[in-house]
Amino acid sequence: MKKVNITIVGGGSTYTPALLDTLVRYQDQVSIDNLVLFDTDEARQREVGDFAEVLFKERYSSVNNIKCTTNIEEAFSDTDFVLMQIRSGGLEMRKHDEKIPLSHGVVGQETCGPGGFSYGMRTLKDFIEIIKEIRRQSPDAWIINYSNPAAIVAEATKREFPNDQRLINICDMPIGIMDAFSNILGVSRKQLSPRYFGLNHFGWFTNLYDQEGNDRLPEIKEYLKHDAILPTEKAMSDDSWKKTFEQLAQMTNDFDGPVPNTYLQYYLYPKKIVKESDPHHTRADQVIAEREKEVFSMISAVKQQNSTEDIEISSGVHGDYIVDLMTAIINNRNDLFIIMVENKGVIENLPSEAMVEVPCLVNSNNIEPLRVGPIDTFYKGLIENQYAYEKLTVDAFYNNSYDAALKALTLNRTVVDTDLAKSILNDLIEANNDAWPKLN
Ligand SMILES: NC(=O)c1ccc[n+]([C@@H]2O[C@H](COP(=O)([O-])OP(=O)(O)OC[C@H]3O[C@@H](n4cnc5c(N)ncnc54)[C@H](O)[C@@H]3O)[C@@H](O)[C@H]2O)c1
Numbered sequence: 001m002k003k004v005n006i007t008i009v010g011g012g013s014t015y016t017p018a019l020l021d022t023l024v025r026y027q028d029q030v031s032i033d034n035l036v037l038f039d040t041d042e043a044r045q046r047e048v049g050d051f052a053e054v055l056f057k058e059r060y061s062s063v064n065n066i067k068c069t070t071n072i073e074e075a076f077s078d079t080d081f082v083l084m085q086i087r088s089g090g091l092e093m094r095k096h097d098e099k100i101p102l103s104h105g106v107v108g109q110e111t112c113g114p115g116g117f118s119y120g121m122r123t124l125k126d127f128i129e130i131i132k133e134i135r136r137q138s139p140d141a142w143i144i145n146y147s148n149p150a151a152i153v154a155e156a157t158k159r160e161f162p163n164d165q166r167l168i169n170i171c172d173m174p175i176g177i178m179d180a181f182s183n184i185l186g187v188s189r190k191q192l193s194p195r196y197f198g199l200n201h202f203g204w205f206t207n208l209y210d211q212e213g214n215d216r217l218p219e220i221k222e223y224l225k226h227d228a229i230l231p232t233e234k235a236m237s238d239d240s241w242k243k244t245f246e247q248l249a250q251m252t253n254d255f256d257g258p259v260p261n262t263y264l265q266y267y268l269y270p271k272k273i274v275k276e277s278d279p280h281h282t283r284a285d286q287v288i289a290e291r292e293k294e295v296f297s298m299i300s301a302v303k304q305q306n307s308t309e310d311i312e313i314s315s316g317v318h319g320d321y322i323v324d325l326m327t328a329i330i331n332n333r334n335d336l337f338i339i340m341v342e343n344k345g346v347i348e349n350l351p352s353e354a355m356v357e358v359p360c361l362v363n364s365n366n367i368e369p370l371r372v373g374p375i376d377t378f379y380k381g382l383i384e385n386q387y388a389y390e391k392l393t394v395d396a397f398y399n400n401s402y403d404a405a406l407k408a409l410t411l412n413r414t415v416v417d418t419d420l421a422k423s424i425l426n427d428l429i430e431a432n433n434d435a436w437p438k439l440n
């Protein structure tokens with residue numbers, strides 16, 4: 001098997017230990033030569049690097065070299081795969097993204113509404129610079145991006161790198177949802193083949209075929225008429241994720257048609273979401289107190305005993321999905337993944353240039369979207385509105401345009417009112433300061 005060099009950008013991410021664990025578990029499918037962790041936060045990355053040393057020495061010792069660097073010029077030479085999971089501004093800035101909109105009575109969320117807008121403006125600044133450097137050092141590397149807000153990132157990267165066929169934006173939410181569905185159906189997720197359409201964090205399942213070709217989605221819809229579906233993953237076992245999955249039942253029953261992604265709750269029930277949010281303690285506070293703390297305690301425990309034995313390296317679909325995609329490319333498998341791609345007629349009655357999220361067949365040379373065809377008025381209307389918001393956000397970034405930013409936020413279903421959009425935007429500008437381009 002050909003050996004590959006892998007770089008993880010956001011080496012200090014809370015998701016990196018589980019991703020490394022997945023790479024260890026998949027060593028019969030992907031053989032690693034050199035592994036690089038790149039992060040701007042040296043202390044944070046050192047911790048994950050120390051963890052990697054112990055993990056690989058114990059369970060994957062054939063890896064030639066593991067390097068940690070904060071020097072971007074050292075990160076990408078001769079790399080084959082770059083896996084990206086950066087959080088520009090960290091969880092501290094996520095608090096502002098969530099709390100500022102909530103202080104105005106608007107949904108405060110990591111990737112949706114004004115919070116996603118704010119996070120997007122920060123991310124693009126860092127992200128584009130990193131991709132340029134990757135392409136300077138390793139023009140043929142595959143770049144698989146998880147960094148959020150993925151919809152905004154995908155729209156910007158399409159504009160900035162229009163001919164780059166090896167830059168892939170993905171999200172694990174659809175398969176996180178599929179895991180929960182497969183649990184109800186008693187079928188493993190990998191035996192289910194989804195049909196899905198929309199934008200990132202803004203899509204719907206239309207079918208869920210099993211290996212005999214039967215569509216099992218009607219069973220899910222029937223189930224949701226009287227029972228809630230709960231997340232299956234440990235990473236999603238807390239109350240806020242349970243609540244999110246519970247809302248899926250109402251969303252599915254309120255509208256006749258396909259089954260929505262859980263993220264649609266922020267757009268379809270914004271008043272309810274705000275009412276149930278605590279503007280002083282948001283998801284960012286919870287992640288800092290829980291996931292971040294747990295991951296770094298786990299690392300301390302591994303370092304202390306110099307072994308991973310009997311220590312649970314909390315994993316979920318996140319690591320598996322990115323590595324499954326990587327191995328489908330390496331091994332030319334033609335497997336199906338839900339990916340963000342340029343529409344180009346896949347969803348017949350949406351703009352050709354929209355970055356849609358649809359099932360695609362992936363092999364060593366191609367990412368081939370499955371045709372969706374035309375979609376119904378309700379979904380078309382929602383998606384066109386949301387895509388206009390995404391485009392204007394990217395316009396605001398590239399043109400340093402306050403006007404485009406105001407139009408983006410006014411269009412967003414979580415805001416709507418212009419005066420409200422203006423107040424939120426002004427507060428976000430102040431909080432983000434130099435982390436955003438200056439808007440004129
Ligand atoms: N697409 C998806 O479905 C999906 C799923 C889960 C997480 N995510 C995303 O993954 C990312 C990581 O999440 P997290 O909770 O682990 O965040 P985190 O803050 O724990 O980790 C992110 C890491 O990125 C580093 N970083 C920030 N800016 C950087 C830059 N310019 N260059 C290099 N490194 C940089 C930080 O120092 C930090 O170590 C976020 O963007 C999150 O939204 C996406």
Ligand SMILES: O=P(O)(O)OC[C@H]1O[C@H](O[C@H]2[C@H](O)[C@@H](O)[C@@H](O)O[C@@H]2CO)[C@H](O)[C@@H](O)[C@@H]1O
Pocket residue numbers: 110111148171172173174176233235236283287316317318
């Ligand atoms: O609020 P957070 O930081 O816990 O999560 C936000 C992310 O939520 C989704 O990711 C899920 C993922 O789908 C699931 O498989 C598991 O790994 O947990 C993640 C959440 O912890 C979403 O797709 C991401 O885009 C969000 O960043």
Ligand SMILES: [Mn+2]
Pocket residue numbers: 150170171172173201
């Ligand atoms: Mn996602």
